[in-house]
Amino acid sequence: MAKDADAVRACLNDGADPDTPGPDGLPLLCTAVGAFDHETADALTDGGADSCVVLPDGTTPLMRAVDLGSPALVGATLGRDPGLRITAAEKQRLLALARHWCETGEAEELRRRTGAPGPAARRPVQDDEYTDIEEVSLGGLTVRAGHRGVLTDLERAFGILSPVSELVARAVPDPGELHANWSSVSYALAFRKSPQAWSELAALRHHPDPVHRRLLAKVLWSRNFLANFHNRPDTAGDVEFLAAWALDEPDGEVLADVLDVYTDHDHPGQEAVAFRYAGHPDPRVRRQVPYCLMRTPMSEPAVTTLLALARDPDSRVRYVVAEVLAYPRELTPATRRNLLTLLRDPDADVRRRAAESLSGSHDRTAAVTEALAALLDEEDRILRLEAAYGLAVRDDPRTDEAYERVGPLGPGFEDDHRVSAHWHYRHRNRAGGT
Incomplete structure (x- = not known):
């Protein structure tokens, strides 16, 4: 009832029944589902709660989750091995319900169920830690506008391969990178590696609507993420495709997305791409340029380009430059100065x-050390912490005083490397180190 998923897991670990009924006599999983509490739903299903138990009204907890239109909630309630565990008849019932919502639309279906006139109320909410969604309310009922994502997730869980064009049509109405429907579709398409599927996906590169091209870039990002996650870097073909695409994409927003994926790989053409776009009018593109220059060693033209971007009018460009200048950690006089x-x-x-780049660099010059020490006068506590860390790893005698000046940090910093550096500094010096 308190939406405390950690407490629920603790109860389950202590032997509590995952199908414990709530005050209404229904399994507590229904309580979590009705509250859009995907974290508690995940804890319960992971602990053995039956998401397919038939309830007095003929529904199941999983069916109720599908009805509510939250991809995060459905994913949490599906449980393990849904393709094997759920009966064929139940799969069809779930899919039909999700399709009905997709075809009817959330507002219209709520109007049909409640008989309420007028427009539906809409508000953006967070669906899970990584995605957003729109919540739709009418006549006392509330759902989330993620049924296209729910349908896509169910199909993937049940091994159903809908046409690529149909999946694309589900995504393009919600082109936000963090939108739950967009995310579900791009993730599902990332698994589609047949020649036919790739041919249809690759054709999106030349689609006249930039939203379609952005979706392709997101699919390639997801493919790269999955390859890295499973330690199967089998994306060589994607890299060459991205390298060619990076040279002719006309839209700034799409180009930034393409470069975001492209720079996650090592490719000899990236330096030329950086020189091509260092002066691009769209700052989103320029923010990706420094990542194209992360090579060891950096060529002289690359360093010149990077140093010029250190004066870019866009603060996010300068932010990325500040990150890349410390790669590798051996600073040159020019990178140190910038x-x-x-x-x-x-x-x-x-x-x-x-400050993070300087404190973590191998530079031990007096100029850097004194610049870090000067940060201890800053009002920003994180800047003071970074300064204290930089002094600690340099075995500077002002380290103890520096950490005193950082002040209390509160929860969340217990395992921070900058905090533990103080302990290591004291240990080294007590042991007679430098």
């Missing part, structure tokens, strides 16, 4: 990123 300049940037995020 990082010290970025340490005085008017944007707080840029200063923090520059």
Whole structure:
């Protein structure tokens, strides 16, 4: 009832029955589902709750989750091995319900069920940690507008391969990178590697609507993520495809997405791409350029380009430069000088990123050490912590005082490497180290 998933897991670990009935006599999984509480639903199903138990009204907890239109909630309630565990008849019932919502539309279906006139109320909400969704309310009922994502997730769980064109049509109405429907479709398409499926996906590169091209870039990002997650870097064909696409994509937003995936790989053409787009009018593109230059060693033209971007009018470009300048960690006089300049940037995020790059670098010059020590006068506590860390790893005698000046950090910093560096500093020096 309190939506405390950790407490639920603790009860389950202590032997509580995952199908315990709630005050209404229904399994507590129904309580979690009705509250859009995907974390508790996940805890219960992971603990053995039966998401397919038939309830007095003929529904099941899983069917209720599908009805509510939250991909996160459905994913949590599906449980393990749904393709094997759920009967064929139940699969068809779930799929039919999701399709009905997709074809009717959330507002219209709520109007049909409640008889309420007028427009539905809509508000953006977070579906899970990584995705957003729209909540739709009318006549006292509330659902989430994620039924296209729910249908896509169910099909993937049940091994159903809908046409690529149908999946694309489900995604394009919600082109937000974090939208739950967009995310479900791009993830499902990332698994489609047959020649026919890839041919249809690759054709999106030349689609006149940039939303379709953005979807393709997201699919390629998801494919790369899955390959890295499963330690199967089998995306060589994708890299060459991205390399060619990066040279002729006309839309700035799409190009930024393409470069975001492309720079996650190592490819000899990236430096030329960086030179091509260092002056691009869209700052989203320029923010990707520094990542094209992360090579060891950096060529002289690459360093020149990077240093020019350190003065970019867009603060996020300067932020990325502050990150890349410290790669590798051996700083040259030019990169040191520019990082010290970025340490005085008017944007707080840029200063923090520059401080992080300097403190973690192998540079032990007095200029860097003193610049870090000067940060202890900053109001920003994270800047002071970064300064203390930089002094600690350099065995500077001001380290103890520096950590005192950081002040209390509160919860969330227990395992922070910058905090533990203080302990290592004291251990080294007690042991007679430098």
